[in-house]
Every structure is written in structure tokens, then in C-alpha cells.
Amino acid sequence: MISVKDVSKFYKASTRPALDKVNVEIDKGEFVFLIGPSGSGKSTFMQLLLKEETPTSGDIYVADFHVNKLSGRRVPKLRQSVGYVFQDFRLLPNKTVSQNIAFALEVIGKSRSVIERTVPEVLELVGLSGKADRLPNELSGGEQQRVAIARAFVNRPLVLLADEPTGNLDPDTSADIMLLLERINRTGTTVLMATHDHHIVDSMRRRVVELDLGRVVRDEARGVYAVGR
Numbered sequence: 001m002i003s004v005k006d007v008s009k010f011y012k013a014s015t016r017p018a019l020d021k022v023n024v025e026i027d028k029g030e031f032v033f034l035i036g037p038s039g040s041g042k043s044t045f046m047q048l049l050l051k052e053e054t055p056t057s058g059d060i061y062v063a064d065f066h067v068n069k070l071s072g073r074r075v076p077k078l079r080q081s082v083g084y085v086f087q088d089f090r091l092l093p094n095k096t097v098s099q100n101i102a103f104a105l106e107v108i109g110k111s112r113s114v115i116e117r118t119v120p121e122v123l124e125l126v127g128l129s130g131k132a133d134r135l136p137n138e139l140s141g142g143e144q145q146r147v148a149i150a151r152a153f154v155n156r157p158l159v160l161l162a163d164e165p166t167g168n169l170d171p172d173t174s175a176d177i178m179l180l181l182e183r184i185n186r187t188g189t190t191v192l193m194a195t196h197d198h199h200i201v202d203s204m205r206r207r208v209v210e211l212d213l214g215r216v217v218r219d220e221a222r223g224v225y226a227v228g229r
């Protein structure tokens with residue numbers, strides 16, 4: 001579902017590669033944590049999968065897309081096939097919860113009847129049925145992140161990328177978000193989550209890919225955050 005082959009990324013401003021000959025294969029339906037210290041290359045890895053950045057060398061495949069060969073015209077198709085959520089939620093501040101989710105469907109040309117049926121379903125999934133008409137600033141951080149996840153999931157993507165989705169949340173709220181991501185994963189969606197959160201990684205015991213200075217230093221099924229600590 002995700003295949004990263006011999007990928008290196010050099011940013012112009014930097015003397016060392018942000019990613020250095022990275023190889024990672026992720027199958028359909030896997031749940032994978034991407035960990036590593038600040039600056040190890042996690043965000044760069046995520047950005048390459050969405051073609052927000054291009055690799056200096058190597059090949060990247062996501063779902064049916066050969067990402068590094070993808071023409072600019074087809075990039076929107078890739079980003080519609082992959083859901084993504086970020087630490088800072090990135091909701092549209094002047095749209096309600098429902099409108100934020102509906103917007104994701106409008107931009108890909110879904111009909112009004114499909115939108116009217118789908119938005120309540122996904123709000124139910126994330127437990128926000130009662131808050132459909134609120135604006136983002138009338139929600140807690142955890143609720144805003146649930147809206148962001150609903151928006152990312154509303155197209156039923158094959159892959160969901162989450163870059164520190166619990167980074168701004170307290171432990172209990174983070175645990176709720178993880179339950180939601182697990183539920184989405186159980187529907188068959190492949191989930192790749194970059195995180196610094198030891199507790200989450202240690203409690204979930206899923207596959208762990210660890211980066212350090214742009215290299216994969218560990219790739220372990222049912223791993224913990226820090227070996228030997």
C-alpha cells in the first residue's frame with residue numbers, strides 16, 4: 001500500500017540529507033508508528049508520500065500512485081485517495097463542523113444527496129453528532145482533532161497519514177483519538193502515524209519504524225517507543 005524504495009531527500013539549505021536511502025514497505029491494513037527524535041525526518045517522510053516534497057532519489061508508491069513520477073495534474077487525485085491529519089487540526093475557521101466535512105466532499109464533486117447522507121454518518125463515527133453546527137473555536141482541541149479525522153476519513157481513503165495528531169492534546173484526549181484511529185484502521189484503512197508520544201506507542205504495541213538522522217534504525221512488529229528503557 002505504501003512502498004518507499006531507496007529514497008533520499010536533500011534540502012538545498014541543509015548539509016546532511018533529511019532522508020538517507022530509506023526503504024519501508026507497508027501493507028494494506030497495517031497500523032504503523034513512525035518515531036524518532038526531532039529532525040530525524042518524520043515530517044519529510046510524510047510530505048514525500050503526499051508529494052508536498054519530491055525525493056532527490058528513489059521511488060515512492062502509495063496505493064496505485066507512483067508518487068515521484070506523478071504529474072502535477074494528478075496530484076489532487078493522490079491527495080483525495082490519502083487522508084491526512086496534522087497536529088494543528090487545520091480546520092476552516094468560518095465553517096461549522098458539518099460544513100468542514102462537507103467541503104471535503106464538495107471539492108471532489110460529490111452530489112448534494114451524497115453529502116447529506118455521508119456527513120452525519122462520519123460525525124456519528126467520530127462521536128460528534130450533537131456538535132454538527134458548532135464552529136471550530138467552539139470545540140475542545142480533542143473535538144477539533146476528531147473533526148479533522150472525520151474530514152480525512154469521509155472519502156474512505158485507503159491510507160490515513162497522521163503527523164503528530166495527539167501533539168496538542170492531553171493524555172485522556174489522546175487516548176480517545178487513538179481509539180478512533182484504531183477503529184478507522186479496523187475498517188481496512190492503512191494508518192501511518194508520526195509521533196513523539198511514548199505512552200501511546202508502548203500501549204498499542206503496533207509496528208514501529210524508527211528514524212534517526214534520516215535513516216531507518218529500527219523496524220519492528222509490535223514495538224515499543226524506546227528499546228531498553
Ligand SMILES: Nc1ncnc2c1ncn2[C@@H]1O[C@H](COP(=O)(O)OP(=O)(O)OP(=O)(O)O)[C@@H](O)[C@H]1O
Binds near residue numbers: 012036042043
Ligand atoms: N524545508 C526545509 N528546508 C531545509 N531543511 C529542512 C526543511 N524541512 C526539514 N528540513 C531539515 O530536514 C531534517 C528533517 O526534518 P523533519 O522536519 O523531516 O524532521 P522531523 O523528524 O519531522 O522533526 P520533528 O519531530 O521536530 O517534527 C532536519 O534536519 C530539518 O532541519
